[in-house]
Structures are given as C-alpha cells and as structure tokens.
Amino acid sequence: MDHQNILRNLSFVPIRALGAGSFGRVFLVYDADITQQQIAVKIIMMKQLDNREWNTGSEFANMKTLSIIARQLNFSLPSYTFRALLKQILKGLSVFHAAGLVHHDIKCSNILMHCPLGSGRVHAKISDFGLANKKEDTINEQTYVVGTLLHMAPEMFKEPPNQDQSSDIYALGVAFYRLITHEYPVKPTTESQRKKMTRLKYIERPSKIKDDTFWDLLSRMLEFDPNKRIAAAKALQHHYFTSPEAIFDISLEQQDLALKAVTAELNGDKCITEFDKDPTFIVEESEIRKFIDPISYLYASLPYTITVEEKQLEDRLRDLNMTIEEIIKSLEIFKELNLLERDIVCANLCQLLKSSWNTKNKAINDGIIEIIVNSLKPLQDNEQIYPIYYKSLMIIIEETLAVDKYKIILEFILMLVKNSIVSLDDFIVFNGIRVYQQFLTSEADFQGEGNLIELRQRFEDDGPLEQLLKIFRSKTYKNEMIVNNAAIAIGYIYKAMRVPEKFGKAIIERNKVIISQPYLYIPIRALVGLGYLAEKPPTNSSKQFPLKYQWYISR
Structure with a gap:
C-alpha cells in the first residue's frame, strides 16, 4: 500500500512514519485542509473500506505520553497540575463513553500530551482507538477479551469475561495509580496471579497516596464490582474536583494562561474553548517539561532515529x-x-x-x-x-x-x-x-x-x-x-x-x-x-x- 499517496489524497503532507502496530501505521503529517498544523494520523487496514481507512488524527504529541510521569521516581506533579491533568483525561473519556463507545486499551502510553507551540499549556489526548467499538458490540462479543494485561479489570479474568465501559474506568484508575506510586496495583501476569485477582475484593491503599479525597475517587475507579464502579461523568462531579479546596488549588500560571485565553477570545480568536478559560483544566507546559529530557524529548519515543532531511x-x-x-x-x-x-x-x-x-x-x-x-x-x-x-x-x-x-x-x-x-x-x-x-x-x-x-x-x-x-x-x-x-x-x-x-x-x-x-x-x-x-x-x-x-x- 502506498501510504504517502493515500495521505496526499486526503490533503495531508507526509513528513515521516512515527510507528506501526497490528492495526496500521502512524505518520506525522501536515494537515493542509483543516487545522494547518502538524498532526499524527493513523492509517488502518479495514476490509469494509476497500482495505483503506484513515482516522481523523490527533496533534503530534510533542510532550510524549503519561508514561514519562509514571516512570519518573525523583519528583512528582504539584497537586493543581495533577488534578487538571486527571480532569482533562476524564472529560475526554466521558465524551467518548457518551457516544456509546468502549476503548478497550486505556493505559499511560495511550494518553498523549501535546503543547501547541507558544501556548504554554498541555493538552491530554486519549489515543489508539484500534480496539475501540460500540458498547452494544462489546456486550454481544464476550468470548474473548482485548487490551493490555496489567490494566485489565477483574471481571475480564472471569468466565465468561465481561468487558464494557466500566472496564475502561478501571484501566484509567490503574494509570492514575501509577502516576503517584509508579507501580501497578496488581500484576496479573501469571496464571496463579490471575486466579488470585478473581478472589480479591478490593485494592489496598498504598502509603504513597496521601490525599484522602483522591484515594476516595481512585478506589471508586478501581472498584472490583463493575456495577458499583464510578462512571467518567460521575467522577468529574467527585469532590476531588468540585470541593472549594479543589477549585482554589490553582497556580498563578494557570490563572495567567486562563486570562490570556479570555483576552484572545475577546480579540476574535475563534479557537478558544471553555476549557482554555478554566484554570482548573489547564496543565502548565513548565510542569510537564520537568519530566522530559530537554534535548531529546521530541524524538525519544520514536522507534528510529530521525534523519536530518x-x-x-x-x-x-x-x-x-x-x-x-x-x-x-x-x-x-x-x-x-x-x-x-x-x-x-x-x-x-x-x-x-x-x-x-x-x-x-x-x-x-x-x-x-x-x-x-x-x-x-x-x-x-x-x-x-x-x-x-x-x-x-x-x-x-x-x-x-x-x-x-x-x-x-x-x-x-x-x-x-x-x-x-x-x-x-x-x-x-x-x-x-x-x-x-x-x-x-x-x-x-x-x-x-x-x-x-x-x-x-x-x-x-x-x-x-x-x-x-x-x-x-x-x-x-x-x-x-x-x-x-x-x-x-x-x-x-x-x-x-x-x-x-x-x-x-x-x-x-x-x-x-x-x-x-x-x-x-x-x-x-x-x-x-x-x-x-x-x-x-x-x-x-x-x-x-x-x-x-x-x-x-x-x-
């Protein structure tokens, strides 16, 4: 398949390949039609579209993924940045779930972080929808499970397995758990460990998680009973995000970036969203950049060395x-x-x-x-x-x-x-x-x-x-x-x-x-x-x- 020809026909300028997987290849491209920005586009092989399909793409993740935070043991995010990051991700997942979709593979490496040039802010973006499908399709197909083992919910190890939107919530809970503890709550990588997982009733609170309110939210996301597990929309209403303490826990930089967005909108910038003006949704570039090697951050996640050309x-x-x-x-x-x-x-x-x-x-x-x-x-x-x-x-x-x-x-x-x-x-x-x-x-x-x-x-x-x-x-x-x-x-x-x-x-x-x-x-x-x-x-x-x-x- 001539991927570059496909991309050019879709008004993209192909720059280079970013990676390949079981379901297709990802390219860094310039979007000449809609965004006039460099974005990442995944070409997926699908029979129903004459072996050709493209997704709409997402901005190139120049701040890498949540994995850089999960793997960094020496320092952590301040509470206001951490809360804003979680809020962005939950908002994205709530919109995805409201459309009746199930992602099936939520994990740190599938949550991208991108900073538009000169903006000073970072946007979290859920990516890799290669396994995603409709909720009703998941309900009708329970003979097997898909996803990443360490993020799988307990119900996925039972017979018959159960996998729905609540499984996405559990997987996201595992990702949030890792951002603080830098470990997985459970490691069902062997048969004996998987059997043990089916007998567990709950996950014990680790000593590294000090915030009672955050643990209350996280424990609801990691609830072993999928029927009792909190939904993404409900999680956004949790007092971890809505209490007076949470609302006032914002930095001067977050306030400044929100004010700049308001000013830009008044000056006619039609790209400003409600989230750009809300400091509780703003993740500061300065905080995320601390986790990144300033020389190699843009290219370190690529599977090969970028050429000069x-x-x-x-x-x-x-x-x-x-x-x-x-x-x-x-x-x-x-x-x-x-x-x-x-x-x-x-x-x-x-x-x-x-x-x-x-x-x-x-x-x-x-x-x-x-x-x-x-x-x-x-x-x-x-x-x-x-x-x-x-x-x-x-x-x-x-x-x-x-x-x-x-x-x-x-x-x-x-x-x-x-x-x-x-x-x-x-x-x-x-x-x-x-x-x-x-x-x-x-x-x-x-x-x-x-x-x-x-x-x-x-x-x-x-x-x-x-x-x-x-x-x-x-x-x-x-x-x-x-x-x-x-x-x-x-x-x-x-x-x-x-x-x-x-x-x-x-x-x-x-x-x-x-x-x-x-x-x-x-x-x-x-x-x-x-x-x-x-x-x-x-x-x-x-x-x-x-x-x-x-x-x-x-x-």
Whole structure:
C-alpha cells in the first residue's frame, strides 16, 4: 500500500512514519485542509473500506505520553497540575463513553500530551482507538477479551469475561495509580496471579497516596464490582474536583494562561474553548517539561532515529516562512519539483493567502491566480493533482469579489475536476466530488438564500451532473463516502428549486440517511444540502420538499 499517496489524497503532507502496530501505521503529517498544523494520523487496514481507512488524527504529541510521569521516581506533579491533568483525561473519556463507545486499551502510553507551540499549556489526548467499538458490540462479543494485561479489570479474568465501559474506568484508575506510586496495583501476569485477582475484593491503599479525597475517587475507579464502579461523568462531579479546596488549588500560571485565553477570545480568536478559560483544566507546559529530557524529548519515543532531511522537512512545514517572491519562483518551475517540494510550496502559499485580506488582495493583483493555473496545467495529463495543489485557488474563490478572477478559477477547476471524477482511482474521484461541493457552496453563499445556483446549467449541459448521477447509482464503489458525497453535491446543484423527479426522491432520502452516519463532516454537508433544497420550495412540491428539513438545519 502506498501510504504517502493515500495521505496526499486526503490533503495531508507526509513528513515521516512515527510507528506501526497490528492495526496500521502512524505518520506525522501536515494537515493542509483543516487545522494547518502538524498532526499524527493513523492509517488502518479495514476490509469494509476497500482495505483503506484513515482516522481523523490527533496533534503530534510533542510532550510524549503519561508514561514519562509514571516512570519518573525523583519528583512528582504539584497537586493543581495533577488534578487538571486527571480532569482533562476524564472529560475526554466521558465524551467518548457518551457516544456509546468502549476503548478497550486505556493505559499511560495511550494518553498523549501535546503543547501547541507558544501556548504554554498541555493538552491530554486519549489515543489508539484500534480496539475501540460500540458498547452494544462489546456486550454481544464476550468470548474473548482485548487490551493490555496489567490494566485489565477483574471481571475480564472471569468466565465468561465481561468487558464494557466500566472496564475502561478501571484501566484509567490503574494509570492514575501509577502516576503517584509508579507501580501497578496488581500484576496479573501469571496464571496463579490471575486466579488470585478473581478472589480479591478490593485494592489496598498504598502509603504513597496521601490525599484522602483522591484515594476516595481512585478506589471508586478501581472498584472490583463493575456495577458499583464510578462512571467518567460521575467522577468529574467527585469532590476531588468540585470541593472549594479543589477549585482554589490553582497556580498563578494557570490563572495567567486562563486570562490570556479570555483576552484572545475577546480579540476574535475563534479557537478558544471553555476549557482554555478554566484554570482548573489547564496543565502548565513548565510542569510537564520537568519530566522530559530537554534535548531529546521530541524524538525519544520514536522507534528510529530521525534523519536530518526529515527534521528539516518538519521545520519547514512548521515555520512556513517563504516569501511571495520565493513562492512564485517555485511555481514557475513547479513541474520540475519533487512531491515534497511541491507540498511545501503549496502549504506556504495557502498560509500566506490566509494571513490577511491585504496580503491575499496583493497576491491576486500580482497575478498569483494565473501563475497557479499555469503551473498546474502541465500536470493534468500525466500526473495526479493532489488537493493541496489547488487548495490555494479554493481559498481565493471563497472570498474574492473580482468576477473576472472568479471565472479564470472556475473554468480551470471545472475542467480539472471533470477529468478527475471519471478516474479509476477512488481517491481521485472522491477529491473531485469534494471540489464540486466547495465550488457549489461558494456559489450558494454568493447568490444568497432563496436564489438559484447559476452553475446548475453548466453542470446539466457539460456532463458533470450526469457523471455525479452515475457515481451515485454505481454499485462498484466499496467506499460509501464517494457515493454519499455525490448525493450531497447533486443536492447542492438544485438549491431553491425542484430536483428532477427521476432522481430527486432518491437524492433526498440518501441525504437524510447521511445525517445519522458517524463521520465527522459529511453529515454536516448533507444538512447544508437539505437546507439548500428547503429554500423557498414551490408550493406544488411540498410533498417532495417538506419544510421539516428546516428543523434539521436549526439543530
């Protein structure tokens, strides 16, 4: 499998492999589409997605995992940092459990810590969902257990074994126990020890745990009876987190970081969350860094030594400091560049165009659109054009007010995508449909509510609609997201008007089904499509376009 090709088709710039396991491989990548940050992405082999699946990724854990704290015997976290760290992890697990999921492998090495550059704060992130499944699936499959032996709950050693969300809580309790004692509460690594575990009634309090309130919470998490074990949401309400002593046990640095978040939000930063403003959720970078070798902390957890070239690539994708003059020079010889050089140029261009309205306007006036189009034209006949190559054009078209510039981009992209959606490569087809969606969304926003899409006639006359319908009706695509996105795009085309009767009902019904699917973004796009269809429907088509679709949009 060509992992780098898969990543590029998903708008990621591959930097290097971080590791491999039984269920897939993990890569450090630059996310050019959504976060514009370096993140870790895991590619998982799954038959139901034509042997290809990707997860949404998580930020690269530059502060490593909880294991660095569990293994450090010489010093410990202050109470306020320790409490905030536990609070973050429990909050994450409570959200995971609220979705009806069971992780199956909670342990210190699967809880990542990441500090966004310059933020001064550390985010804890539960990772490695390779064994995760739905709660009901776990209930129906009790013939075996999965996970890490030293973190397994007592009920998992009984016959028949029992493994559900409460088992995740026990495993997390073991992780919290290790952070203080640097030991495991029980070590069921041999047959005799496992039999002993089934006879135990509770775990005795170790002398290293001094805080009575913390031990009360931890003992509830390590409760041997799974029916009595505390849930993640209830644990967050425990007086270890909610008592006046806990609320006021915060450092000046936590208060300062919370105040900075409030100020940033007032200044228009839309990335600030409620947790950034709450000092009881803030884990200070300065405290976690004490556990890390300042020279090797970023790379020590990798299974191999990072090369000079990989380090340089990572730095260039982090800094993104090319000037517009350097970018233009590179675009003029774009065909001669290797894939990584192309990725870096495009990432820099996207970053520059997003930096400010004035910068983007100046670039447009200097002819950047024509330069981009001319750099890509030589590739379209014999080379794959990855999403990051035309991402800059999509950024421009989202906000440009210049009609003549819009038409240049429109004609080039329609020609490019028209070729891509007839490709035999599923990824190329998928990306082509997504570009159609983005164009149609921009057009819909420009036209305003209740007005028709002017591109509709082009789609009907020039072939894109016919090809989208073929994809929608096709039984050959094993990845249902391709068919789903085709249905969404067709819905966009018929904004504020009646969809032709021969396929209208099928398109609407498919969009309704998509809304309930467990993907990150596709249900939202389907909601938008239903909203477009609901705009000022003709009175004689109320049966086909009931106004109840407005209910979906309002939520």
